[in-house]
Amino acid sequence: MSDAKKDAPVEVEGIKERSNRLRGTLLDSLGDRATGAISEDDTQISKFHGIYQQDDRDIRAERTEAKLEPAHSFMVRVRVPGGVCTPEQWLGMDALAQDHANGTLRLTTRQAFQFHGILKGNLKASIQAINTEVLDTIAACGDVNRNVMCTPLPETSRVHASALRYARDISDHLTPRTGAYHEIWLDGDKLDPGAPPEVEPIYGDHYLPRKFKIAMAIPPQNDVDVLAHDLGYIAIERGGRLVGFNVTVGGGMGATHGDPATFPRIADVLGFCTPAQAVAVAEHIVTIQRDFGDRTNRKHARFKYTVADRGLEWLREEFARRAGFALLPAAPFAFTHVGDRYGWVRGDDGLWHVTLYVPAGRLADTDDARWLTGLRLIAQQYAGEFRLTANQNVIISGIQPDERATVEHLLETHGLEQWKTLTPLGLNALACVALPTCGLAMAEAERYLPDLLASVQGRLDQHGLREADLVLRITGCPNGCARPYLADVALVGKAPGRYNLFLGGGTSGERLNQLVAENLSEEKILEVLDDHFARYAAERNGD
Amino acid sequence: MATASHDIAPLIEADTLQQLDAAVGHLSATQLIWASGYLAGRAAQAQPLAYPLAQPVAQALAQPAAPVAAPASYGQAAPEEWAILYATETGNSRRLATRLAERARENGMAVRLEDLATYKPRQFAKESHVLFVVATHGLGDAPDGTAGFFDFLSGERAPRLDNLAYSVLSLGDSSYDDFCLVGQELDARLEALGATRLADRVDCDVDFDAPAERWISSVLDKAEVLSPAEPAASQQPVLRAVATAPAPVEWSRERPFPAAVLANQRITGKRSTKDVRHVELLLEDSGLHYAPGDALGVVPMNPEPVVEQVLTLGRFDANAPVVVGSDTLPLADALRERLEITTTSRNFLKAWADASGSTALQTRLSETGGALRDFLSVNQVSDILAAHPGDVGEQTFVDSLRKLTPRLYSIASSEAENPDEVHLTVRRVNYTAHGREHWGSASEYLARRSTDDTVPVYVEPNDRFRLPTDGDTPVIMIGAGTGIAPYRAFLQQRQYNGDGGRNWLFFGDRSFQEDFLYQVEWLRYRRTGLLDRLDVAFSRDQAEKVYVQHRIAEQRDALYQWLDDGAHVYVCGDMTHMAPDVHAALRDVIATGRGINDEAAEAVLNDMKAAGRYQRDVY
């Protein structure tokens, strides 16, 4: 492509600008009965409303043959800042999964809910149902700040409560101001056609060049993989109180096969801020990315490239100039864990919390186990809160001591105690959604995970490594939705049944793994892993 | 013949000549003239054209039914056109193809840019200059939606491509085992089919810009030295002769043409309650022609399981010789090929009641018209035999049955857009009743044909269902289920003509996801502007039933405006419910629009009918 073309803003920039503050032609698209799809431009706009157009890729080819359009449906993502929601909200999501979605509730790697398979005609009712529960989907996707994550740490209630408050404040502060969402989905008043569009004080006319992600970690847990996000806050605690945050910048996972200009990146620590500065820090970092991020190439538009291209010194100066204050030197901290810690813990407030394992975040009622039903019964009576984790799991939080036995019984009878029997390999594993809904998937992930785990576990067992605390993550493409580049073992989809294999991530989410081999079949992957496990077992025995 | 053989002798071996004589010996004078044109056409396709003639003639004789690179339309083709065909999944190939097209146009070349996902493979034999930009996906697979083309090309029915000049730009990623496989195989296959490579194939890795640029320059250079109009011009006279030569046989209902099946594709979704087929048949060399609105007659054979049911239930001897008309043949054959066994008539019922001595059937027969008709319409011969067993002789039984009659299917294609082809939209009749599976005759026959088979057909003209002669007249097309079929022909024709008149389509069926027949085509027509409005009703997608007449009512004002602008209205499909309900809805539109009562509105509709502005094709 010529340089002139490269410098021009990409197509999406024009769509955003023309969209009249994210309205686009969504209302017309929704009213068009002849297609299950919305217009092509609207598929970009709808993302800002938390709605992705997808199609059932399992039957795409046969429908093409039948001269039918793809079986379109929509994925809807519900923002849950810090992952914390009430039992009522949980029940609302559960009901929606049955009423309009495909009967499943998907917990994401960003502590959010996803619904799949919502038909166009049911979109509005779905968004309204979500709104009834005082949750929303706005900015769950799109070129804006996404769901703000926060370690859902149950046991130290005070630090968690403060951190969560800042996470929510940041989330609120960065939510787009446009009324389009209310107007389109909630039958809010239409913007007067003559009136000037709403002001977006932070985002301006073009929103951000690309998605933007914020996470907050409470050491020693690094369950949120804080260094994988555009902006990170590492909570610094002294004497049981939150005294401030180390601010990290420029992390991210997404890459493109065969394009060395794209890469996953571990964030840098920029400095320290006080709790009171946390929201201002977010605003200024976001506006810096708004003004300096690359709008000419969406593959080079994430903040990590801005940081990598311009450097930390530049960023510190630009930040201080905008904020009117400079960040302090970072405080010492140490991470010891990634992933979740399963089972029961008692918090410093005397209440009980239980972390449940949800394979690839997909909750459903099946003939084998009625997970949604079990959780529904608990939500109706016993739970104080539900906390979604960064690893696609859920914590039932705030259970009264005298009700713990009842809850345990419900968990057991609904097959929700898998964490008691699985090996670490299974418990640590993450898989992104991939086929059949994800339009970008090149290979299976979520659906393939059980078979893959069984094969890999078999090899571990052969080498006497049954309980090895291995982190395996698999994604259907290099976008990295399950943060694969931080895992000990990662499979990144390349084509149906073919993966690139990465090995050697750190145990605390502070180091990227390395590409070992490309385009491998399962058989080849197991061969490589077998060698690897053999060596590891030998080294361990030699020690 | 003697003089002729003497003249040809030096050019053709004696035994070949004998074969030729044997093959044409029985032909009439007209047929011989036709055959001479046909052979000349074949000769023109074989390169080099001139000397010796023996080989193409021998070829023609050896495989008389082999598909021929459709000469007929050659004469009408634009003087010289380059087709740029691309196969893409993620858009790279399309972008490069578009770039190539732009540059070629700048160079003054006439180009047509087409996506192989929508390209009609049969068109390919008519191309003379093609530039391909194709990507490889999956594990060495063709991009989504384009497999049809590649399958066609690699299959046995692929045409010879001696007149084709081409080049391939191939996109891939060298980290895959099957690097650029699709492009490589395409290149090899085209060569094997006799096509001439204009410029060498270029295989591009993920950084395709530079190599693609090299390829584009090289094909454009090569294109420049080719003299545009030459090859087509030299062939035209000969080929015209073929095109206008009279057909060897007048095919008819009595003498149906065996049309080869080109496609038989289910077009309802997997979970549909209905199995509807898109059937494409080849009319090449039949001399058959049709206009949008016509129907195709299909002469079926009864499905084998139905024949068996009847034989078993009637306790008949399958081999018993029976007389049908002037022929004597085994009963099983007669039931399969000559007689109606999936439908019943009053005469059959009466004969069977007499022969079997069933008093229940006698009572039935005495019922007044409506009830008996309803009874007949839901009972096949097997149902009568099962419910009213009797000991009847084979010949008596045969004499009570009606002769198997052809079924009509609205033609779903325009000949102009699909030379040599005819398309049908067939709903397969297949249901369970009285604890037995039941089949329809012709729809089942068609559903079971595969691409190796032929179907006996004839054209049934229908002048009562015709597009307005003035292309600027707006057209409102209302159809439910397979009633959509003729509108596919209409729109193809309007598109081909370049008619300026507006088009409005109403379609109804059960389920949006499963039963939206030809959905992608209508959506494409709407996108390109051919279809101005598209209103659909799916009866089973919501609690309350919604049909086309409800959409008509919703669009009352706009619809009246169209009528006022002189629009023609067409209704096709179900005769018992849809047509009367739509009629009432239209009457209502007119009554409201004009502020007149129903009676007056009815009169307006009658006037429209008389003037040919309101036409129906219902069954």
Ligand code: SRM
């Ligand atoms: C559901 C989820 C994976 C999961 O299994 O849980 C997910 C699913 C999708 N991601 Fe993701 N991403 C999810 C977390 C992530 C993460 C992890 C994280 O944020 O901690 C990453 C890596 C971090 C990062 O952003 O660098 C991630 C990087 C991407 C990318 C690559 C972005 C890039 O900079 O290159 C895309 C593609 C894109 O944006 O172009 C993407 C796009 C998608 C889409 C929406 C596909 C699309 O654009 O059409 C996927 C929807 C699939 C489906 O059918 O549901 N998703 N995605 C996660 C939802 C998070 C949420 O609740 O908001």
Ligand SMILES: Cc1cc2nc3c(=O)[nH]c(=O)nc-3n(C[C@H](O)[C@H](O)[C@H](O)COP(=O)(O)OP(=O)(O)OC[C@H]3O[C@@H](n4cnc5c(N)ncnc54)[C@H](O)[C@@H]3O)c2cc1C
């Ligand atoms: C002008 C015209 C155009 C037409 N166009 C088309 C077209 O485009 N597409 C198309 O599919 N058809 C079309 N038809 C209808 C077509 O001609 C056939 O009538 C139809 O395909 C059925 O024929 P068959 O031989 O398969 O079934 P038949 O053997 O004729 O019928 C089987 C018998 O089963 C009965 N039956 C069917 N279903 C049931 C049921 N559920 N319960 C009880 N009894 C049942 C029938 O009443 C009949 O007695 C058209 C008809 C006409 C006249």
Ligand SMILES: Cc1cc2nc3c(=O)[nH]c(=O)nc-3n(C[C@H](O)[C@H](O)[C@H](O)COP(=O)(O)O)c2cc1C
């Ligand atoms: C899922 C997937 C599978 C692929 N498989 C192959 C392959 O088997 N061989 C190959 O040469 N290229 C393969 N490629 C690379 C594409 O051919 C390459 O990206 C090309 O530029 C795509 O062109 P398009 O955008 O026109 O579809 C694959 C790409 C994807 C996304």
Ligand code: SF4
């Ligand atoms: S990693 Fe790729 S395949 Fe998996 S959900 Fe994300 S975009 Fe889809």
